[in-house]
Amino acid sequence: MKFDFHKNHKLLFGTIFWGFIFLSLIISVLPALWVQRENEPLPASEPMTDIERKGLNVFIGEGCVYCHTQQVRPIEMDENWGRPSAPGDYARIDRQDIWRQTPAVLGSERTGPDLSNVGERQPSAVWHYMHLYNPRSVVEESIMPSYPWLFEVKKSPGSDETVVSMPEDYAPEQGQLVATEKAEALVAYLQSLKQVPMDAPASSVSNEETSKEISESQKKTIDGASIYSNNCASCHQNNGEGVQGAFPSLVGDPVVTDEDPTDHIRAVLYGMQGVPIEGENYSGIMQPFEQTLSDEEVAAVINHERTSWGNDAPTITAEDVAEVRNNDELNEITAEEE
Amino acid sequence: MEKKSAVLSEQRPLTVEKSKVGERIDTSLESIRLIFSFVALSAFWLVFGTLVGEYVGFKFVWPELDSVSWLSFGRLRPVHTNVLFWGFLSQAMIALALYVVPRTSQRELYSYRLGWTSLGLMNISVLFGVISLMMGINNGGQEYREIIWPIFALFAGGLILVAYNLYKTIADRKVTEIYISNWYILAACLWTIILVSIAYLPGYQKDGISQTVIQGYYMHQGVGQWFTPMVLGLTYYFLPKLLNKPIYSYSLGVLAFWTQMIFYTMIGSHHFVFSPIPWWIQTVAIVFSVGMIVPVTAGTGNFLLTMKGSWRSFARSYSLPFILVGVIFYAIVSYQGTLEAFRSLNKVWHFTNFTIAHSHMSMYGFVAFLIWGGIYGLIPRLTGSEPPQLAVGAHFWLALIGILVYSIPLMIGGTLQGLSWIAGESFMESVNLMTPYWVWRAIGGTMMFLSHLIFAYNVWKMRPSTWEKLTQVSQS
Ligand code: HEM
Numbered sequence: 001m002k003f004d005f006h007k008n009h010k011l012l013f014g015t016i017f018w019g020f021i022f023l024s025l026i027i028s029v030l031p032a033l034w035v036q037r038e039n040e041p042l043p044a045s046e047p048m049t050d051i052e053r054k055g056l057n058v059f060i061g062e063g064c065v066y067c068h069t070q071q072v073r074p075i076e077m078d079e080n081w082g083r084p085s086a087p088g089d090y091a092r093i094d095r096q097d098i099w100r101q102t103p104a105v106l107g108s109e110r111t112g113p114d115l116s117n118v119g120e121r122q123p124s125a126v127w128h129y130m131h132l133y134n135p136r137s138v139v140e141e142s143i144m145p146s147y148p149w150l151f152e153v154k155k156s157p158g159s160d161e162t163v164v165s166m167p168e169d170y171a172p173e174q175g176q177l178v179a180t181e182k183a184e185a186l187v188a189y190l191q192s193l194k195q196v197p198m199d200a201p202a203s204s205v206s207n208e209e210t211s212k213e214i215s216e217s218q219k220k221t222i223d224g225a226s227i228y229s230n231n232c233a234s235c236h237q238n239n240g241e242g243v244q245g246a247f248p249s250l251v252g253d254p255v256v257t258d259e260d261p262t263d264h265i266r267a268v269l270y271g272m273q274g275v276p277i278e279g280e281n282y283s284g285i286m287q288p289f290e291q292t293l294s295d296e297e298v299a300a301v302i303n304h305e306r307t308s309w310g311n312d313a314p315t316i317t318a319e320d321v322a323e324v325r326n327n328d329e330l331n332e333i334t335a336e337e338e
Numbered sequence: 339m340e341k342k343s344a345v346l347s348e349q350r351p352l353t354v355e356k357s358k359v360g361e362r363i364d365t366s367l368e369s370i371r372l373i374f375s376f377v378a379l380s381a382f383w384l385v386f387g388t389l390v391g392e393y394v395g396f397k398f399v400w401p402e403l404d405s406v407s408w409l410s411f412g413r414l415r416p417v418h419t420n421v422l423f424w425g426f427l428s429q430a431m432i433a434l435a436l437y438v439v440p441r442t443s444q445r446e447l448y449s450y451r452l453g454w455t456s457l458g459l460m461n462i463s464v465l466f467g468v469i470s471l472m473m474g475i476n477n478g479g480q481e482y483r484e485i486i487w488p489i490f491a492l493f494a495g496g497l498i499l500v501a502y503n504l505y506k507t508i509a510d511r512k513v514t515e516i517y518i519s520n521w522y523i524l525a526a527c528l529w530t531i532i533l534v535s536i537a538y539l540p541g542y543q544k545d546g547i548s549q550t551v552i553q554g555y556y557m558h559q560g561v562g563q564w565f566t567p568m569v570l571g572l573t574y575y576f577l578p579k580l581l582n583k584p585i586y587s588y589s590l591g592v593l594a595f596w597t598q599m600i601f602y603t604m605i606g607s608h609h610f611v612f613s614p615i616p617w618w619i620q621t622v623a624i625v626f627s628v629g630m631i632v633p634v635t636a637g638t639g640n641f642l643l644t645m646k647g648s649w650r651s652f653a654r655s656y657s658l659p660f661i662l663v664g665v666i667f668y669a670i671v672s673y674q675g676t677l678e679a680f681r682s683l684n685k686v687w688h689f690t691n692f693t694i695a696h697s698h699m700s701m702y703g704f705v706a707f708l709i710w711g712g713i714y715g716l717i718p719r720l721t722g723s724e725p726p727q728l729a730v731g732a733h734f735w736l737a738l739i740g741i742l743v744y745s746i747p748l749m750i751g752g753t754l755q756g757l758s759w760i761a762g763e764s765f766m767e768s769v770n771l772m773t774p775y776w777v778w779r780a781i782g783g784t785m786m787f788l789s790h791l792i793f794a795y796n797v798w799k800m801r802p803s804t805w806e807k808l809t810q811v812s813q814s
Pocket residue numbers: 066108109111388389391392393394395396415418419422423427481693694697698701702706779783784786787
């Protein structure tokens with residue numbers, strides 16, 4: 001047989017076959033092997049628990065990955081999703097079982113927010129249950145699908161079951177809404193999505209440094225309304241009216257309209273849970289924003305709340321926030337010394 | 339190298355009048371049956387798959403359309419993509435290849451039994467795949483390899499049989515030269531077998547992001563080493579045949595072939611620009627994405643220069659306009675793809691609906707249009723039954739206007755999404771601003787879907803008139 005691609009089919013298709021295998025080895029199989037060998041979990045991260053793994057399976061099975069990335073890019077526009085993702089962030093994800101390969105959580109589309117750090121941003125299980133049962137019950141304009149099949153309606157739920165109370169418009173007509181095991185696992189997984197520091201194990205020093213860096217780079221535009229809609233609106237809603245029974249309304253709220261802003265600042269800095277407001281109990285929790293928002297940002301968002309939706313309370317400055325922070329830190333130190 | 343191949347100099351004109359198709363090609367009854375069955379099943383999957391796409395598209399505008407687990411967005415989206423990839427496009431391409439390869443090798447297909455077995459395996463695989471995906475069982479949510487391996491192995495088995503069948507046919511050809519179409523077609527089959535094996539084998543993609551390295555490779559080789567070379571190979575046959583003149587430059591086709599193989603293989607990771615996979619892989623991918631300009635320009639240039647001077651044939655043919663549109667979209671999406679790979683532009687477009695526009699312009703405007711050109715060019719000549727002219731025209735215009743109405747708004751919306759993120763606006767801003775563009779997508783998608791119903795009707799009209807009549811014809 002001649003050496004002629006046009007006439008010798010063994011030569012032609014042999015070259016095509018082995019040539020492609022060779023190229024594939026160079027560009028995919030060998031790099032993958034190398035990446036797998038270098039696979040080191042971040043020192044501060046914890047192994048996934050059983051329930052979190054189950055949750056990841058629900059996450060994959062329901063196709064959440066088609067709308068949500070878990071991939072923060074090292075560019076400025078991604079900064080509000082967290083620090084840039086590193087290979088170690090994914091090191092604990094592995095093959096689920098013999099039938100299914102390693103889950104692809106990085107994603108290719110961001111129809112919904114990035115979830116790399118959602119456990120930090122949205123720690124409240126109550127919020128997640130309501131959101132999964134019907135996203136529009138907490139985010140009015142959401143286009144995310146509802147997942148009612150992760151819940152059951154029961155006449156009289158047992159005491160060990162997770163009862164989810166929905167606002168009237170969304171609640172089932174009769175009986176109580178109970179989260180199934182799948183929903184519990186999924187929410188546990190979502191709550192576990194917290195970025196851990198890159199090198200040193202979690203320590204307050206590195207946390208402070210990163211939050212300082214972040215606040216440096218975010219100085220450019222501090223706009224109370226957009227801080228509010230990024231950090232607070234999912235619970236308190238854009239109209240400030242909250243969600244009945246779960247998240248309080250800030251319209252005419254005694255703390256928000258108080259002349260003395262200390263309690264307002266404290267609520268934002270340290271979060272709140274289980275404190276009745278005007279005699280009503282709220283099932284949700286509010287996370288602290290001490291680490292995530294700078295003094296300027298806290299002041300901006302507080303001023304937004306104080307002057308919107310008919311609220312008309314005196315505004316504050318970043319110095320007021322700094323003062324509360326410093327006083328409380330001092331008190332804490334003296335409390336510890338005593 | 340500029341010598342004419344034996345196949346092309348052969349005088350077998352295909353009439354290109356719009357009104358009539360002319361002589362039926364003298365092909366064995368068995369071959370007509372097999373090819374038509376592939377075409378008919380692919381038409382079914384097209385209608386089913388785009389019905390799903392349409393429904394999924396509506397959900398962006400009306401998220402509360404239903405609350406049934408089997409119909410939820412996250413489960414139906416992979417049904418949409420996998421049905422169209424493995425049910426519609428793949429089987430339609432194989433149908434045409436089962437004609438082109440024996441024809442250009444001037445012999446019968448090596449084995450019809452193997453052909454039927456492939457048909458069975460592939461369709462069972464897609465059917466079970468659909469059911470499992472709707473049940474919420476998928477292969478780790480990895481795009482285009484969502485079907486779990488025990489089910490996808492059936493498809494791979496079918497594909498291996500197709501490759502073997504075609505290889506045997508080529509090996510025992512009655513001409514000395516292997517026509518360029520066969521390079522592309524058989525190469526596509528071989529590449530895809532390798533690619534699917536690499537995608538599903540364990541060992542090097544167990545933990546962490548090793549999976550992502552393979553995913554980037556797989557995702558792009560799927561489109562770049564299966565659909566692209568397959569339809570290009572078919573076009574190297576149908577275009578000259580329908581125009582009744584040789585391809586402009588045979589050697590340009592050969593150049594495009596080798597550069598396609600080398601460059602395309604390297605660019606997979608441009609799907610993960612700025613991701614935590616090794617930076618050098620991303621850079622290699624971007625550099626070769628620019629390199630892709632060579633095979634793309636060589637390919638489209640070759641086709642357009644072949645068309646030059648024959649524009650009147652286009653006006654008179656109902657299959658050639660599809661091919662013209664397909665070739666133009668091939669050039670557009672590829673240059674667009676190169677732009678998307680640059681870090682500066684990737685920043686704006688990555689993660690947005692711009693990618694969705696790119697995928698549909700490529701899979702639809704390029705691949706599906708070339709396939710339709712081939713089907714309308716071939717099937718009436720095989721079966722002797724013509725589709726109604728008006729219906730083919732309606733299919734063409736609805737599909738063309740549909741894809742434009744689908745993709746142009748998504749390109750605009752996707753760009754605005756990216757700019758909104760860069761400007762640091764609240765995330766919901768980028769969801770809300772998409773609403774009008776998603777409505778346009780639903781409108782364009784409806785037109786496309788209607789055109790597919792018409793296509794299915796046309797396939798029905800092109801069915802072999804009656805098997806008995808056919809038998810007589812082929813015996814006489
Ligand atoms: C009636 C026509 C069609 C409609 C309405 C439609 C609709 C859709 C929708 C809504 C999505 C999901 C987009 C998202 O996740 O944001 C999608 C994805 C996709 N569709 Fe279609 N589609 C149609 C036809 C097709 C055809 C014919 C093909 C290919 C042969 C195709 C291939 C794809 C691919 C590859 C994706 C994934 C895109 C990506 O991840 O970038 N579609 N389609």
